[in-house]
Amino acid sequence: MRTGDFKQTYDELVTLVDSPPVWLWSALLVAGLVVTPFVLNSYALSFLMIILITVVGALGLNILTGYTGLISLGHVGFLVTGAYAYAILVSKYHMHPLLGFLGAGVVPALASLIVGAPSLRLKGLYLAITTLAFSFIINTVILEARWLTNGARGISVQRPEIFGLSFDSDAAFTYLCLGFAILTLFATLNIRRSRVGRAFVAIRDNDTAARVMGINLHAYKLFAFVTSAFITGLSGALYGIYLSFVSVEGFPFLLSIEALAILIVGGLGSALGAVLGTILIVLLPEATRFAFSLFSAQMDAMFTTGAQELKSMLYGLVIILFLRFQPRGLVGAWHDIRRMWVNWPLRY
Amino acid sequence: MQYFMQLLISGLAIGAIYGLIAMGFAVIYKSTGLVNFAQGEMTMITAYIAWTISTTVSGNVFVVALGAIVAAVVLGLVIERVVMRPMLGEPVFATVMVTIGLAVILRSSINFIWDAYPHGLDVGFGRTIVRIGSIGVRTGQIAVIATLLLLLAAIWAFFRYSKIGVAMRAVAADDRTALLMGISATRVHALAWAASSVIAGIGGVFFALSYDLSPAMFQLGLKAFPATILGGLDAVLGSGLGGLLIGITENLAGGYLGSGMKEVAGFAMIIVVLMVRPFGIFGERDIERV
Numbered sequence: 027m028r029t030g031d032f033k034q035t036y037d038e039l040v041t042l043v044d045s046p047p048v049w050l051w052s053a054l055l056v057a058g059l060v061v062t063p064f065v066l067n068s069y070a071l072s073f074l075m076i077i078l079i080t081v082v083g084a085l086g087l088n089i090l091t092g093y094t095g096l097i098s099l100g101h102v103g104f105l106v107t108g109a110y111a112y113a114i115l116v117s118k119y120h121m122h123p124l125l126g127f128l129g130a131g132v133v134p135a136l137a138s139l140i141v142g143a144p145s146l147r148l149k150g151l152y153l154a155i156t157t158l159a160f161s162f163i164i165n166t167v168i169l170e171a172r173w174l175t176n177g178a179r180g181i182s183v184q185r186p187e188i189f190g191l192s193f194d195s196d197a198a199f200t201y202l203c204l205g206f207a208i209l210t211l212f213a214t215l216n217i218r219r220s221r222v223g224r225a226f227v228a229i230r231d232n233d234t235a236a237r238v239m240g241i242n243l244h245a246y247k248l249f250a251f252v253t254s255a256f257i258t259g260l261s262g263a264l265y266g267i268y269l270s271f272v273s274v275e276g277f278p279f280l281l282s283i284e285a286l287a288i289l290i291v292g293g294l295g296s297a298l299g300a301v302l303g304t305i306l307i308v309l310l311p312e313a314t315r316f317a318f319s320l321f322s323a324q325m326d327a328m329f330t331t332g333a334q335e336l337k338s339m340l341y342g343l344v345i346i347l348f349l350r351f352q353p354r355g356l357v358g359a360w361h362d363i364r365r366m367w368v369n370w371p372l373r374y
Numbered sequence: 375m376q377y378f379m380q381l382l383i384s385g386l387a388i389g390a391i392y393g394l395i396a397m398g399f400a401v402i403y404k405s406t407g408l409v410n411f412a413q414g415e416m417t418m419i420t421a422y423i424a425w426t427i428s429t430t431v432s433g434n435v436f437v438v439a440l441g442a443i444v445a446a447v448v449l450g451l452v453i454e455r456v457v458m459r460p461m462l463g464e465p466v467f468a469t470v471m472v473t474i475g476l477a478v479i480l481r482s483s484i485n486f487i488w489d490a491y492p493h494g495l496d497v498g499f500g501r502t503i504v505r506i507g508s509i510g511v512r513t514g515q516i517a518v519i520a521t522l523l524l525l526l527a528a529i530w531a532f533f534r535y536s537k538i539g540v541a542m543r544a545v546a547a548d549d550r551t552a553l554l555m556g557i558s559a560t561r562v563h564a565l566a567w568a569a570s571s572v573i574a575g576i577g578g579v580f581f582a583l584s585y586d587l588s589p590a591m592f593q594l595g596l597k598a599f600p601a602t603i604l605g606g607l608d609a610v611l612g613s614g615l616g617g618l619l620i621g622i623t624e625n626l627a628g629g630y631l632g633s634g635m636k637e638v639a640g641f642a643m644i645i646v647v648l649m650v651r652p653f654g655i656f657g658e659r660d661i662e663r664v
Binding site: 144154158280339342344350 | 408457467472479485600632634637641644
């Protein structure tokens with residue numbers, strides 16, 4: 027009988043995946059995702075796109091909040107900056123879409139330096155409030171800088187064409203999102219197992235102790251901010267393309283809450299958690315709607331009129347219930363199930 | 375000059391409302407150590423209940439005021455008992471996230487319980503304009519400034535002299551020692567939530583008197599953040615004064631620099647304040663034991 031999961035070298039401890047079947051299942055999952063755009067109808071496909079785009083953003087926030095333990099309530103600010111950077115570079119100045127994506131990462135990263143620098147002295151709640159302030163300031167800046175952003179009128183964005191490949195169709199755009207999601211997933215997993223990732227987690231667990239160990243708090247906190255904003259900005263650009271129209275209204279404050287809900291539901295500080303949380307949170311409103319529609323048509327009507335409100339209520343409920351009953355999130359539940367599977371009928 | 379005075383007075387009036395809500399933040403932070411992100415929403419709900427009383431029961435000022443205070447106490451106690459107490463002893467991040475979850479729930483409940491249209495709270499008081507020199511001021515604006523000053527004095531005396539006030543300070547300073555001294559921390563927390571709900575609720579009702587009720591009223595809570603940060607999260611009186619400062623700054627920025635600046639003046643100010651004094655103007659510097 028297997029008695030435990032023993033590691034004997036540091037290399038084993040930090041490998042990306044510690045058992046070959048995981049590679050196999052992951053490959054099968056990717057293959058499945060590659061086939062799905064041909065199988066699903068366009069309604070279901072839009073959910074897949076949203077999930078993939080949201081995964082990118084959630085992984086971005088996970089680096090800051092999950093790994094480094096810095097709470098950000100203003101991630102929608104980075105999302106909207108990324109979307110605008112892409113829209114301005116590509117739609118307004120007709121640059122290459124790849125340059126647009128680069129800009130969508132770099133501009134929020136620079137903005138994050140501006141937020142991050144004063145935040146170095148702050149802890150916990152004060153930081154959360156500063157980032158909240160940032161997301162409101164950035165909205166006003168965008169609305170005021172009419173010469174660049176068209177103000178409240180917004181900018182319309184076309185689906186990109188990269189090196190002769192057109193991503194105009196829904197299926198093709200899903201592949202683009204899938205590519206970004208997989209790259210981000212690998213990037214965050216690799217950050218987590220590197221020196222930088224260990225430093226992040228050390229800061230989260232106890233920043234004074236981390237500092238004593240020789241971790242440069244300022245440099246690593248800023249680095250967490252920059253990486254997180256870069257990834258979130260990419261997600262914002264994808265979301266802008268998905269909406270085909272970038273405006274301040276398209277990025278409501280609720281998205282910040284949604285992102286935090288994803289991390290809590292999935293399990294804080296875990297890339298797998300961010301993915302699982304995204305799937306649950308994105309599908310939750312739709313699933314609830316379906317469940318209610320089984321009962322009565324009146325409930326269904328309520329969902330169409332008060333969709334936004336019901337959505338935020340669901341997010342709120344999910345946040346509270348998970349924190350109360352499953353603080354380790356879906357990943358924690360998954361670990362429990364796995365342990366039970368291995369140890370059954372014993373408890374330990 | 376008259377324009378300036380006008381901006382100053384209306385800034386003081388809206389600042390007094392921010393100040394009341396900011397005091398609500400500070401009362402909870404001082405005794406439980408967490409920021410209640412649902413403060414703005416609780417304010418809004420109290421104001422809506424006051425409006426319901428004024429339209430269904432009676433438009434009398436005293437009836438509405440009494441009803442609103444009772445409703446605010448009940449709201450604070452229920453939230454503390456049902457949502458917050460089970461989270462006792464959990465990390466701050468988790469508890470604060472719970473208040474954020476609560477905030478979005480309360481915010482969207484407005485649209486289901488009441489509706490999405492703006493309403494005026496009419497109790498036959500507050501909208502008449504009085505002239506002081508050449509400046510027109512609404513009676514509601516004068517009343518809110520007076521209320522803030524009165525409450526500031528009352529709360530100062532409460533924390534300084536009353537037994538319960540001292541107990542609250544003790545729990546804030548060191549909850550374990552306070553427990554050993556026979557103070558019930560849960561009771562202090564419940565009291566703090568009720569008190570904070572009432573103080574902020576008064577601000578909300580005054581806002582509804584001078585302006586209008588609408589589901590966007592929760593943003594008052596966001597506006598009050600800068601006030602409480604400016605004053606110091608653990609300084610109840612400082613938060614009240616911080617509110618006045620933020621209100622004036624916001625109005626002057628809006629009057630002279632454009633309406634876009636009005637929205638963000640407070641937020642820009644907290645970023646500056648936090649860079650210089652991360653614990654607020656009146657807040658106590660946090661000394662960390664390693």
